[in-house]
Amino acid sequence: MTISALEEFPIVIDMPVAWGQMDAFNHVNNVVYFRFFEDARIAYFEKIQYLQEIEKSGVGPILAHTECKYKFPVTFPDDLKLAARVVEMRDSDLTMQYVVWSGKAEKVAAEGTGKIVSYDYRNNCRIDIPDSIRQRINKLECRSC
Numbered sequence: 840m841t842i843s844a845l846e847e848f849p850i851v852i853d854m855p856v857a858w859g860q861m862d863a864f865n866h867v868n869n870v871v872y873f874r875f876f877e878d879a880r881i882a883y884f885e886k887i888q889y890l891q892e893i894e895k896s897g898v899g900p901i902l903a904h905t906e907c908k909y910k911f912p913v914t915f916p917d918d919l920k921l922a923a924r925v926v927e928m929r930d931s932d933l934t935m936q937y938v939v940w941s942g943k944a945e946k947v948a949a950e951g952t953g954k955i956v957s958y959d960y961r962n963n964c965r966i967d968i969p970d971s972i973r974q975r976i977n978k979l980e981c982r983s984c
Contacts (some may be wrong), residue, residue, distance in 0.1 A: 840947050845940060848922035849882045849979045850906040856917040864939035866912030872949050876937045877907060879923035880953060883935070897961035897970055903932065910943065916941040925976050931965050932956045935975070 845851050854875065862868040884890050886901060893899035913919070920940040927934040932954055939949040959966040968976075 840938070842920075842945065845920060846915040847920050848936075848938065849922045849981075850879055850886060852879060852882050852921050852923050854878065854919045856913060856915045856919060861915055864955065869907070869909065872907050872939060872951070873905060874948075875914070875921050875939050876907070876923075876951050876953060878934075879921040879937055880927050880935060880955070882921075883923045883925075883979075887972060887979055889972055889975075892969060892972060893960060896969070898957060898959050898966055900955045901958040902953060903956045905918060905951060906953075906972050907932055907949055909949050910947050911941075913939070913944075913948045916943070919948070919974055928968065928973065928976060930966070932965050933968065955968045966975075 856867060860867045860871045879901075881890075889900055919942065922938040922940065925933050926936045935952065935953045935955060937951040938947055940946070942946040957966050957968040957972075958964070961982055
């Protein structure tokens with residue numbers, strides 16, 4: 840994957856590597872990548888106003904599953920690009936794809952996915968993705984453009 844492939848992702852945020860993210864093996868600790876995914880996921884949800892939906896209706900996203908494939912160890916200093924997109928959407932859940940791009944190495948440092956469930960926080964149960972959120976995702980992902 841080249842950096843131009845990140846253009847296919849509607850959300851790309853810049854993130855510098857912090858010294859404190861490194862571990863005893865002098866590379867970014869594996870757990871930190873899940874925080875990177877979370878940062879990209881939250882930026883995506885903010886863009887489609889999914890988090891505001893919780894305040895309005897009690898319905899919002901909840902992470903059901905996530906995974907990461909590490910490509911090479913990232914070290915300080917580095918400037919990363921964190922990318923996120925929705926690759927599948929079903930009735931009550933969606934799958935996101937994440938990419939962590941290393942500016943120093945000029946290649947993908949890690950890739951991941953996350954299954955996010957639409958959740959009714961007031962009744963503690965799974966619920967269909969609200970139509971307004973579904974429409975915003977389709978618009979952001981430029982589906983049917």
